[in-house]
Amino acid sequence: MTADQVITVHGDAELIARAGHLFAGTQREFVCAARDLDTWSQPEARQAIGRRMRGADTSGITVDKLVSPVALADEAARSHLREVAARGARVRISSAPLPHETIIIDRRVMILAGRGAPGMREFTVTTSPVLVDGVYSLFRAAWETATDLAAYLRGDVPHLDAGSRAVLRALGAGYTDESAARQLGLSLRTYRRRVAELMATLEADSRFQAGVRAGELGLTG
Amino acid sequence: MTADQVITVHGDAELIARAGHLFAGTQREFVCAARDLDTWSQPEARQAIGRRMRGADTSGITVDKLVSPVALADEAARSHLREVAARGARVRISSAPLPHETIIIDRRVMILAGRGAPGMREFTVTTSPVLVDGVYSLFRAAWETATDLAAYLRGDVPHLDAGSRAVLRALGAGYTDESAARQLGLSLRTYRRRVAELMATLEADSRFQAGVRAGELGLTG
DNA sequence: GGGGCGATGGCAGCTTGTTGCCATCGCGTT
DNA sequence: AACGCGATGGCAACAAGCTGCCATCGCCCC
Known part of the structure; x- marks a missing residue:
């Protein structure tokens, strides 16, 4: 029996400080499941990530974003998703409630957000292959059966x-x-x-x- | 920044020894996503769990089992699923590849299986609320859109x-x-x-x- | 009250889908 | 050749669905 380390950090600032390099170091794939867009709506956090990504080559990276319908509630969120999609990310909508935030980078690192006020959330960072693989598979299972953003907007379900x-x-x-x-x-x-x-x-x-x-x-x- | 513990155990035997009490201690809910039924096909493991569960009151417990179509490949697996369903478990089929095994008990404990030969797999046990909640939500998202076993068998898609x-x-x-x-x-x-x-x-x-x-x-x- | 307007519902005529019946055809068996 | 059998397709009668037209009703506004 061995004990893996799972790092827990509190608040966006600490996450950026401790794990920011992971975002910038993305090589191939960035997947993300989230209930809403609170995290990236925080201007400081987004800017910090933005600075990190500035010089990186994002051309070969696939970005998959799975969100709940809540993320389409207000216009700001919609436009953010449209922008993300325009930059090449694949966006899908899942009717089921999603985690507060789950990010998996290159299938090696996983970051989960807990509850808490925006900006002061608790984040969990882990690289355990068993954990990451397991969660990745579940993400894919949820992804496969979710609705594409375009189709979702076309159908305009909530209306x-x-x-x-x-x-x-x-x-x-x-x-x-x-x-x-x-x-x-x-x-x-x-x-x-x-x-x-x-x-x-x-x-x-x-x-x-x-x-x-x-x-x-x-x-x- | 703090470090949570995630326990890793090797092989069914050690899992039973270290985490068997968790299975027996299930109070309300037992959910499980798995690619196949290898783990519980291992007679020793199943018997060990069976012994543990013997005295427990399973009446108020909901059991949700999400598996890939592979789990319906051979007759043994089919009959096992039918048996589980007959005992009140809800079984659904997901077309996407699932983790090797993910178990969440009472939304408090999570056990993930890694690759490896049956009987000698690596298991990860964790109780971190952030991790468990995140994975639980993903499980539910995959679950919601999966096909019920009865419907799946009725439709008999491949034919x-x-x-x-x-x-x-x-x-x-x-x-x-x-x-x-x-x-x-x-x-x-x-x-x-x-x-x-x-x-x-x-x-x-x-x-x-x-x-x-x-x-x-x-x-x- | 009167007028405008959208939602409703009846009617009619048309298109589309559903089904039983039977003739035919291809094919393998006897 | 004769037979059986399943698949096909034509026909017809019927059921179901589609839609334009118009009368009506409730409601809001003038």
């Missing part, structure tokens, strides 16, 4: 009102239009109108396609 | 022949039956027969539902 969701549920349950309309207390005409609107929103040409899209966007579970 | 897949593609592309049939070089009647068969296979009552199912089973990407 579905309660009515549309009800229609979606009825469709997913396999009812005919007639019984679905009855159950929702709508006329057949209106129900079908709703379906047509929904299909327009999902940019689907057929109900089958609408079903696939709905599934993709996580509107059925 | 779709090339024809059915072509039909699926046509449906997913949003073509009408007429143009789809033309493109596939089938008569309208035969194409529709295929669609009907497909829907029967997917146990779908409507094309919309078939679309959702197809998406769930990953037949569209």
